[in-house]
Amino acid sequence: MSQTFRAATVTDAIRQAKEELGPDALILEVRRGPFDGGVEVVAMTGQTGEFAVTGYGHTGPLPRIDALGALRRRASRAASPPSGAVDPNDPGRSWGPDELDVDFIRQYGVSERLASDLAMACGAGSALRRHAAVTHVLQRRISTDDLVRTGQERVVAALVGPSGVGKTTTIAKLAAIFSASRGRRVALITTDTYRVGGIAQLKTFAEILQLPFYTVYTREDLDHALEETAQADLVLVDTPGCNPYDAAMLKEMRNLIASNTPVTCYLTLAMTGDFDELIAASQRFALFNPAGLIATKLDETRRGPAVIGLVEHIRLPLTYTCAGPLVPDDISAASPAALADLLLSAMEYRYQRELVRQ
Template sequence: MQIKQYVARDIQEALKKVKEEMGSEAIILSTKKTKGSLQGPGIYSPSMIEVVAAVDRPFQSSSGFSGWNSMAWPAGAQKGKEPGLPEEELFIQKILSAGLFPEFVQGLAEEIRSFEKKSSTKNLTEAYRGLLNWRLMESVEVPEPSFNAPRIWSFIGPTGIGKTTTLVKLAAHFRLKVTDRIALITTDTYRIGAVEQLKQYAQILRLPLETAYHPEELKQIIERNRDQDLLLIDTPGRSPQIPKSIEELRDFLTVHPNIENHLILSATTKDSDLEWIVDRFRLIPISSYIFTKIDETTHYVPLFNQLIRFKRPLSYLTKGQSVPEDIEPATKPRVAHMVLNAIAWN
């Protein structure tokens, strides 16, 4: 079977595209409505409908190339193992049911079909898991921290996702294990007690803290601290529903070309909201993600999907409130393990 994703303004247009390209025998695997997004000043992209469809034969796409060489099954087959289904289809069924990004599943399905034809192993399911593990690791980019030159890191995202706590964990980690040439900066002058909270941590870690009320002031603070190895910038939480507030934050974080913006995402946020958050915060250049609250859920597929959708590195994983213990550098094997454990294999 062949799988393809269609994007349209409404469900009627999406189904029309499916019928025109795949025919009336096509199976609808899933439908999803995406939220509108601000693409730039005065440019708004409306909400769209995404439909994933399948057909049990090759089809010709509008670009002239054959559709994805993958597998699909009727909706009723997704609730359990149906007698007689090939082993590779059962395996892909589990992955698709877990909510993995369709394009990732399509590519994996091609590899599994090719692998199955060439392999002589009897334990195909275990071999497929090994292939999935490898593909998960290949899909994740992790940066290598280096202090050959001064680093300027900011932490951005919605409210209540652990930006300040993450900054403090990293400050403590680097202060204890790497360098004491660290300075803290906060632009969060909106939240009551925010500056005082960070000031207490700065005193405990014996690190300098400065407050920037305006973009130009932030620029001056960065210049004054140019001899530091690491500058960590705390920012106020911004609502994705208010693009203007994100634009104001962008004014701060574009005053220096070397600011690296880490977008903080909570593991407890659902897939569609994560996609919406990332899309809105793309008004600010994003250097990498940091995933927080990984101890509050076991469903990590939505987080992984953002790495596939928006193709940015993942730098750190955090849990709990302990400083600096509850933070770890992201690694390819660790992320793959998290996703594999989130899939219901039984």
């Protein structure tokens, strides 16, 4: 049975829960207190220390945070093909040119030349050979990269992009992955002082993950926060959503994160958007000189392969893709093989729809 613990801060409430229920207490919910402006934590005895945050402030439901559980699930998935991936033991079907042609691929914004190469690769025969051929084409033509390269001692990364694309949740996912599985010392900074509840949302993540957290209002604040987090290997900076067509707001945000410490920006875009608007947004955010692209909300669209066309057009390395709200489960490092899965899954979906029509 669950119990409710009230305190001034999330940390104090969780401490009460663990003192009462033991160190393995399962945190079910974190919410704002109804009377005194504090917080309430709903918890029960458990064995995993899993956090399931389902609401805080006025930002609506927050994603689940279960870093260790996610690592176990990732290890389990590594032993079997993910959904939509190619089963090497399945000979698969061979698509002919009438079933997957250049026009089908071009609808995802892919150039005619790349679409032709991909269409040829998709006719390679068995499922395994087809996947390998498509992966090979994408490996040659599409650039991918990681947020932190091997050997880098310190990275300060800011996620920039329009509002509603999932920057804050993506930062929480990255923080959980790098702190739990890669052994990085992570710190979080937010400049999102415009949105109601924006500070509280990331602060909640930071407290649950037990990471340093700073709120900054000016460039001087950012310089100070980066000095305070000098021992961190990875500093993740959240920014407010910017209207791509508001030049003054874009410039203001660019000036804010122009710290004395180099800050690397990553453009974050939701793949639910219109393709032409995504291209336009990337052009407007070029002001930040982004080092890579993070594509989000792939679970909310049937046009997932459009990320291939987008990366080809804007010529930025794809770093991560997000497909869901779970922290940190629903994020994946970009790879040609994963992009091949997206395209071949779209091909399979089209094939199944054609079977239904017949």
